[in-house]
Amino acid sequence: MRLTRHLTLGLGSRNGAGEGDSESLGKTVADLAGNLGLQLADITGAVETISAAAVEQAAAFTQLKAENTRMAEATREITEAATEARTVATASESRMNESRAVLDGAVTSIAGLMESIEGVRAGADHLGAALQNVGKTAASIEGIALQTRLLALNASVEAARAGAAGRGFAVVADEVRTLALRSSEAAVLMSRTLSTLTEEVHRLLESASQGIARAETASRETAELRQTVTAVGEALSGVGGRTRRIADVAETVEQNIRHHIGMVDGLSARIGEESESLEQARDRLRDVVGFSERLVSTIVDSGVETRDTPFIRLVQDGARKIGHLFEEALAHGEIAEADLFSDRYEPIPRTNPAQFLTPYVTLTDRLLPALQEKIAATHERIAFCAAVDRNGFLPTHNAKFSQPQGADPAWNAAHCRNRRLFNDRVGLASGRNVRSFLLQHYRRDMGGGQFVLMNDVSAPITVRGRHWGGLRMGYRAE
Numbered sequence: 001m002r003l004t005r006h007l008t009l010g011l012g013s014r015n016g017a018g019e020g021d022s023e024s025l026g027k028t029v030a031d032l033a034g035n036l037g038l039q040l041a042d043i044t045g046a047v048e049t050i051s052a053a054a055v056e057q058a059a060a061f062t063q064l065k066a067e068n069t070r071m072a073e074a075t076r077e078i079t080e081a082a083t084e085a086r087t088v089a090t091a092s093e094s095r096m097n098e099s100r101a102v103l104d105g106a107v108t109s110i111a112g113l114m115e116s117i118e119g120v121r122a123g124a125d126h127l128g129a130a131l132q133n134v135g136k137t138a139a140s141i142e143g144i145a146l147q148t149r150l151l152a153l154n155a156s157v158e159a160a161r162a163g164a165a166g167r168g169f170a171v172v173a174d175e176v177r178t179l180a181l182r183s184s185e186a187a188v189l190m191s192r193t194l195s196t197l198t199e200e201v202h203r204l205l206e207s208a209s210q211g212i213a214r215a216e217t218a219s220r221e222t223a224e225l226r227q228t229v230t231a232v233g234e235a236l237s238g239v240g241g242r243t244r245r246i247a248d249v250a251e252t253v254e255q256n257i258r259h260h261i262g263m264v265d266g267l268s269a270r271i272g273e274e275s276e277s278l279e280q281a282r283d284r285l286r287d288v289v290g291f292s293e294r295l296v297s298t299i300v301d302s303g304v305e306t307r308d309t310p311f312i313r314l315v316q317d318g319a320r321k322i323g324h325l326f327e328e329a330l331a332h333g334e335i336a337e338a339d340l341f342s343d344r345y346e347p348i349p350r351t352n353p354a355q356f357l358t359p360y361v362t363l364t365d366r367l368l369p370a371l372q373e374k375i376a377a378t379h380e381r382i383a384f385c386a387a388v389d390r391n392g393f394l395p396t397h398n399a400k401f402s403q404p405q406g407a408d409p410a411w412n413a414a415h416c417r418n419r420r421l422f423n424d425r426v427g428l429a430s431g432r433n434v435r436s437f438l439l440q441h442y443r444r445d446m447g448g449g450q451f452v453l454m455n456d457v458s459a460p461i462t463v464r465g466r467h468w469g470g471l472r473m474g475y476r477a478e
Contacts, residue, residue, distance in 0.1 A: 072257040079251050092232075110219045117211045125205065132198075139191070146184065148176060311457050311475055312437045315385070318375050319459035319471040322387055325367045326463045335363050341468065345393060348419065352409045355419035356393065364396040372398055381475045383444070383454065386418075387461060389469035392427035394420055414450070430458035431469045444474065453477050 156174065329335050339359035348355040368387055376385040376398055384401060388394045396402075397418035405412045421427075426442045437459045443451040455477055458470040 069261060072261065075253050075257060078246070110215055110222060117215060141186070141190070148179070151176065153177065307478065308439060308455065308457065311379070311382070311455070311473060312439070312459075314375055314378060315457050315471050315473045316437055316459040318371060318385065318473075319387075319461045321371055322368065322471055323462050323468070325371075326363075326461070326468065329363055329367065330464065335360060337464070340463065341466065343391065345421065351405055351412075351419075353413055353416075353420060355405070355416070356421065357419065358389075358393065358395060361395045361419070368396045369399065372396070375473065379475065381478075383452070383474045383476060384417075385471070385473045387469060387471050388422065388427060388431045388458075390431045390467060392421055392423040392431045394418060394422055394427075394472075426456050427472075430456065430472045433458060433470055434460050434467055436460075438470070441477075 155172070155176065326340060330337055330340065340363070342359045345356040345358055348357060364387065372385045372387070376382050384398050386394050386397045386401075394417065401415060401417040403415040405416045424442075426440050429438060429440060437457060440456040440458075442454055442456055444454045453476070454474045456472060456474050458472045460470050461468045
């Protein structure tokens with residue numbers, strides 16, 4: 001509003017001047033407004049770049065916060081797992097200590113058992129020796145009984161010879177023989193019993209020896225098991241200490257991460273605020289750019305010849321010719337009207353940046369190159385001249401911008417600009433403008449972070465009274 005008021009006052013102060021002076025003033029104002037628009041477009045582009053970077057940074061901070069949150073949760077789980085492991089290790093260590101005490105008792109009991117078995121074996125040895133002595137005695141008794149029977153037999157013989165006088169002696173001899181017989185039988189029975197007892201003693205000794213061997217094995221294995229239990233207990237004690245340290249470290253890490261998350265939240269919030277401020281500044285700059293563009297257009301519409309007038313005339317004439325070419329193609333049946341105005345954009349696979357095909361691409365490839373190349377060659381400042389539909393789709397570009405795509409997206413962005421949708425502010429405005437012309441200023445993205453400051457003038461393309469799009473011309477600022 002200030003610029004409009006200033007311009008009005010300036011023009012009003014020269015009402016007394018001649019027509020030439022007014023035209024000169026209009027041209028000067030148009031040039032100044034154009035230069036202002038270019039500079040503002042450059043600044044706006046820079047602000048947009050910074051704003052986009054801020055948005056990316058905000059997204060990166062959001063992702064960083066999410067990653068940090070996941071790390072904090074993982075660290076918390078580690079802390080809980082380490083604490084649980086420490087509890088389990090402590091309980092296991094306690095049970096190992098209890099088991100070690102039980103094993104100590106078992107070792108003591110086994111040692112006592114071995115002593116008892118050893119005593120049994122010693123007693124059995126003594127019993128065996130005693131039984132051998134008894135056996136010897138039994139053998140002696142049997143020998144004496146045999147001799148006694150022989151003596152009794154001799155006495156009986158002698159008693160018989162004595163007749164009546166020897167009858168009393170015969171009775172004694174019979175009793176002695178009977179005693180000897182019984183003694184002999186007793187000795188035999190004693191020998192059998194001793195034999196049985198001796199076998200039992202031998203079995204007892206063998207069993208005692210086996211028991212001692214098993215007890216020794218059990219004692220050795222129990223001692224080894226005790227050593228193992230002791231080692232496991234010590235290991236569990238070490239595990240408990242280490243898991244405690246792990247839990248402490250993990251807790252510290254989690255606290256640091258939570259602190260970091262807080263810092264990231266603060267930075268993200270500030271970046272969000274700055275991004276919002278940048279967007280507001282961008283919108284205000286766009287408004288000022290639009291005002292400068294409208295100011296120049298108003299001056300040109302008033303008939304004042306400006307530095308942009310030759311380019312405006314070129315693009316208006318080219319737009320009329322393209323409209324006529326399309327109408328002739330419809331008249332000759334080369335394309336259906338529905339296909340010419342189609343909004344179907346089929347993506348071309350494996351293209352970066354994305355390219356598209358429409359039902360009218362074949363027609364524009366045939367009709368537009370000659371006209372567009374001729375206009376682009378009329379002045380050295382003209383960078384390109386190409387038609388876009390009302391959605392900013394550019395089907396057929398100048399030859400130098402219609403190269404086959406390669407592997408480098410940055411190179412493709414600069415050299416493969418055909419078949420692409422330019423639905424940014426300038427591209428959409430060029431395709432949808434229905435006034436006699438539209439003059440804009442912008443930074444042209446050439447890929448790889450490279451920009452060129454451009455003027456963009458466009459004129460509407462009309463086919464059978466329907467608005468198809470516009471013919472764009474980009475030319476470098478002086």
